[in-house]
Amino acid sequence: MSNLIKLNNGVASLVEDDWTLVQLPATQIxxxxxxxxxxxxxxxxxxxxxxxxxxxxxxxATGKIILPLSVFIARNSEVKARIAQGEIxxxxxxxxxxxxxxxxxxxxxxxxxxxxxxxxxxxxxxxSLGNLLRTRFGFKNELRAFGDVLRDQLFxxxxxxxxxxxxxxxxxxxxxxxxxxxxxxxxxxxxxxPRPVFKRYNRGA
Amino acid sequence: MYKYDEIDQQIVDxxxxxYRDQTRRYLAGELSEDEFRxxxxxxxxxxQRQAPMxxxxxxxxxxxxxxLRKLGDISKKYDKGYxxxxxxxxxxxxxxxxxxxxxxxxxxxTVEMHAIQTSGNCIRNITTDQFVGVAPDEVIDPRAxxxxxxxxxxxxxxxxxxxxxxxxAVSGTKNDRAxxxxxxxxxxxxxxxxxxxxxxxxxxxGLGRTPILGAVIREHLEWQHALTYCEAIIRVYNLHGRRDNxxxxxxxxxxxxxxxxxxxxxxxxEWAHLKDTDNTITEAELARVAQHFDAMPYENVPAHDAxxxxxxxxxxxxxxxxxxxxxxxxxxxYRAVTLSLKPHGQAPGDISSEQMWTVxxxxxxxxFGELRSSHEQNLILADVKLSDLFALWEKxxxxxxxxxxxxxxxxxxxxxGGDFCSLANAKSIPIAKAIQMQFDNLDYLHDIxxxxxxxxxxxxxxxxxxxxxxxxxxxxxxxxxxxQVSIGGKQGNDASLGTVIGPSFSADEMPGVVQKLIExxxxxxxxxxxxxxxxxxxxVAPFKAHVYxxxxxxx
Ligand code: HEM
Ligand code: SF4
Numbered sequence: 001m002s003n004l005i006k007l008n009n010g011v012a013s014l015v016e017d018d019w020t021l022v023q024l025p026a027t028q029i030x031x032x033x034x035x036x037x038x039x040x041x042x043x044x045x046x047x048x049x050x051x052x053x054x055x056x057x058x059x060x061a062t063g064k065i066i067l068p069l070s071v072f073i074a075r076n077s078e079v080k081a082r083i084a085q086g087e088i089x090x091x092x093x094x095x096x097x098x099x100x101x102x103x104x105x106x107x108x109x110x111x112x113x114x115x116x117x118x119x120x121x122x123x124x125x126x127x128s129l130g131n132l133l134r135t136r137f138g139f140k141n142e143l144r145a146f147g148d149v150l151r152d153q154l155f156x157x158x159x160x161x162x163x164x165x166x167x168x169x170x171x172x173x174x175x176x177x178x179x180x181x182x183x184x185x186x187x188x189x190x191x192x193x194p195r196p197v198f199k200r201y202n203r204g205a
Numbered sequence: 206m207y208k209y210d211e212i213d214q215q216i217v218d219x220x221x222x223x224y225r226d227q228t229r230r231y232l233a234g235e236l237s238e239d240e241f242r243x244x245x246x247x248x249x250x251x252x253q254r255q256a257p258m259x260x261x262x263x264x265x266x267x268x269x270x271x272x273l274r275k276l277g278d279i280s281k282k283y284d285k286g287y288x289x290x291x292x293x294x295x296x297x298x299x300x301x302x303x304x305x306x307x308x309x310x311x312x313x314x315t316v317e318m319h320a321i322q323t324s325g326n327c328i329r330n331i332t333t334d335q336f337v338g339v340a341p342d343e344v345i346d347p348r349a350x351x352x353x354x355x356x357x358x359x360x361x362x363x364x365x366x367x368x369x370x371x372x373x374a375v376s377g378t379k380n381d382r383a384x385x386x387x388x389x390x391x392x393x394x395x396x397x398x399x400x401x402x403x404x405x406x407x408x409x410x411g412l413g414r415t416p417i418l419g420a421v422i423r424e425h426l427e428w429q430h431a432l433t434y435c436e437a438i439i440r441v442y443n444l445h446g447r448r449d450n451x452x453x454x455x456x457x458x459x460x461x462x463x464x465x466x467x468x469x470x471x472x473x474x475e476w477a478h479l480k481d482t483d484n485t486i487t488e489a490e491l492a493r494v495a496q497h498f499d500a501m502p503y504e505n506v507p508a509h510d511a512x513x514x515x516x517x518x519x520x521x522x523x524x525x526x527x528x529x530x531x532x533x534x535x536x537x538x539y540r541a542v543t544l545s546l547k548p549h550g551q552a553p554g555d556i557s558s559e560q561m562w563t564v565x566x567x568x569x570x571x572x573f574g575e576l577r578s579s580h581e582q583n584l585i586l587a588d589v590k591l592s593d594l595f596a597l598w599e600k601x602x603x604x605x606x607x608x609x610x611x612x613x614x615x616x617x618x619x620x621x622g623g624d625f626c627s628l629a630n631a632k633s634i635p636i637a638k639a640i641q642m643q644f645d646n647l648d649y650l651h652d653i654x655x656x657x658x659x660x661x662x663x664x665x666x667x668x669x670x671x672x673x674x675x676x677x678x679x680x681x682x683x684x685x686x687x688x689q690v691s692i693g694g695k696q697g698n699d700a701s702l703g704t705v706i707g708p709s710f711s712a713d714e715m716p717g718v719v720q721k722l723i724e725x726x727x728x729x730x731x732x733x734x735x736x737x738x739x740x741x742x743x744x745v746a747p748f749k750a751h752v753y754x755x756x757x758x759x760x
Binding site: 121122123124125127128129131135136150152153155156157158159160179182183184185186187188189190194195196197198199201203204 | 210212215216219220222223227240243244326356357358359360361362363364365366367368432440443444448478482483484487489490493
């Protein structure tokens with residue numbers, strides 16, 4: 001059974017996943033993703049992914065694949081033609097910077113899918129990233145959340161512009177669908193409905 | 206006050222259903238402890254020393270009598286018959302059962318209440334001062350904006366899982382009583398040179414382990430942009446705030462690391478995209494919400510009342526209460542009244558179910574059915590006629606709610622400390638009680654005058670010890686409980702953080718230490734000088750010398 005929920009015109013259903021996710025090979029280097037020290041990383045120019053990891057990543061020769069951002073940037077020439085054919089998507093971790101993606105790929109809508117990996121479900125950076133991809137960078141295609149995705153984030157993910165959700169493998173995506181509609185009339189404007197409640201309804205006095 | 210319409214009601218009802226299911230899944234083992242934690246925290250449920258602790262939201266401190274009556278019922282039915290008003294104007298229950306919480310929420314929803322975002326790493330209850338709408342020094346009644354911000358922040362999808370808790374305070378008075386400088390964001394209303402309503406925005410304040418007073422990020426913001434500007438601030442924080450170390454995760458650390466100028470630059474860059482988008486507040490919405498806070502149906506009463514004057518003249522106990530617990534009011538012939546939740550020898554901020562029912566009745570009888578909670582952990586009846594004060598006093602006194610100690614040494618702000626809180630280094634309630642008993646002589650207490658004494662059981666600073674004129678902090682030394690004392694902290698426009706006077710003390714020593722601090726003050730003060738002013742004039746040295754003098758002789 002698939003654990004991928006996809007929104008189609010606002011209607012959620014379980015679908016088979018036709019994308020293959022490419023992972024970075026593991027390293028011994030201490031990962032500092034949780035650090036939330038993007039500011040510091042930027043100041044010190046520290047990288048969170050090593051050149052060796054990027055070089056060692058196996059890019060499948062055929063099929064629809066989602067590449068890690070660092071690989072997508074560093075080995076872009078290898079996949080140029082496939083991007084044009086709509087076979088390439090990109091995923092980023094919550095600590096990565098969207099500007100790095102947009103500097104490489106000005107036309108984001110050439111990518112059929114952008115996915116964001118959330119390592120711990122309490123990491124709310126994913127929501128701001130979704131929001132920015134939709135509202136700032138005009139991304140219109142599938143926006144996917146994967147990783148530690150549980151039903152209790154789904155409503156927020158939907159409101160932040162995500163249209164597909166790969167629910168963690170040990171949970172039922174079927175049951176999770178219900179959480180997308182936990183609230184029917186949210187107060188504030190967000191990505192899915194930019195108008196706050198006071199602009200959507202006449203609330204009288 | 207703000208009345209729910211169907212949309213507000215639907216949200217709390219849907220929340221009850223959602224939380225009921227989350228609790229069910231947790232109890233059925235479908236949610237792990239770690240997964241349930243952020244969910245229950247966003248609903249104000251802690252697992253504490255004794256039992257779970259449930260924090261019920263009191264938005265900007267406003268309560269109706271019906272709500273307080275219901276809180277009395279709930280604390281009777283699901284708890285041990287009392288509740289605790291906190292420094293964030295909320296009510297905490299110390300003994301609810303985890304399984305009962307969905308029922309409690311359902312009960313709360315019947316009176317337009319909830320526990321949404323009273324904890325967790327999200328935007329918390331928005332606070333303001335307890336005299337909003339009635340204070341003579343008020344420039345703008347900030348409640349409409351506070352309510353609009355309450356709605357905007359409720360289940361805000363982008364800010365549901367921030368690096369850390371996020372607290373916003375609004376103030377509409379010349380003399381700040383909302384502690385705007387000790388909040389993640391402080392919004393201070395004023396009228397600009399064109400007589401337009403504007404906001405001064407503070408950012409990066411907070412107490413806790415690293416106490417920092419906020420910095421001004423924007424001198425002038427048109428009120429229409431309150432939501433979008435906060436969005437810009439919080440987005441920068443959400444993306445760049447530290448998540449590796451919870452002690453360094455508050456926005457104040459980010460602001461400090463970047464410097465206020467760089468932080469402002471990033472916020473402004475973000476705001477350029479958000480300004481004038483849909484979350485911009487409209488005149489119509491402000492007007493709609495503001496109507497809920499229109500002035501009360503005041504009667505036309507004279508500025509003086511002969512019966513009141515006579516009672517003050519003939520009854521010293523009443524006069525003492527009037528002096529401490531009755532406050533000026535915008536409306537002629539009316540006063541605001543503080544019901545003290547600080548009777549000597551009891552836990553500050555605690556209130557029994559019976560007292561809640563009584564206060565609800567008093568609010569109905571004397572104050573248009575409304576009341577407020579203060580961050581000093583007292584209750585306020587904001588709209589009492591002069592001619593009613595005596596009758597109100599007699600009833601309040603009969604129910605233990607009329608201690609004439611507001612603003613005095615024994616009006617102690619105190620966190621639950623080691624008696625309830627699993628994070629505590631030391632007990633705080635017994636220290637508060639011991640100090641109250643030491644200063645039980647009313648004349649002496651009044652002579653000492655205006656004083657803020659704040660106690661926290663650990664460096665999380667729930668008791669605001671940093672901004673107390675005297676601050677007491679529970680510390681752990683080799684597994685036993687000690688207390689560190691600071692002086693010179695202050696809230697308000699000229700806020701300051703206290704200075705530690707020296708090595709810490711045992712619990713037994715604490716009343717004596719406070720006594721000695723007072724002795725120095727009494728000896729050194731100039732006429733009309735408050736304790737805090739004497740400390741500011743003289744510095745810590747004379748206080749330190751006197752407090753530690755005996756110890757040195759003994760050693
Ligand atoms: C009993 C359960 C409680 C727990 C577990 C708890 C936990 C905490 C923690 C961990 C902090 C530090 C946050 C930080 O700086 O990042 C904190 C701060 C605070 N808490 Fe509590 N607290 C409790 C009860 C209370 C109560 C009863 C009050 C009010 C009487 C309160 C009001 C505050 C305030 C005002 C702060 C300081 C806020 C700031 O630094 O901006 N808390 N609390
Ligand atoms: S200051 Fe410490 S002891 Fe007191 S309530 Fe807060 S966390 Fe608990």
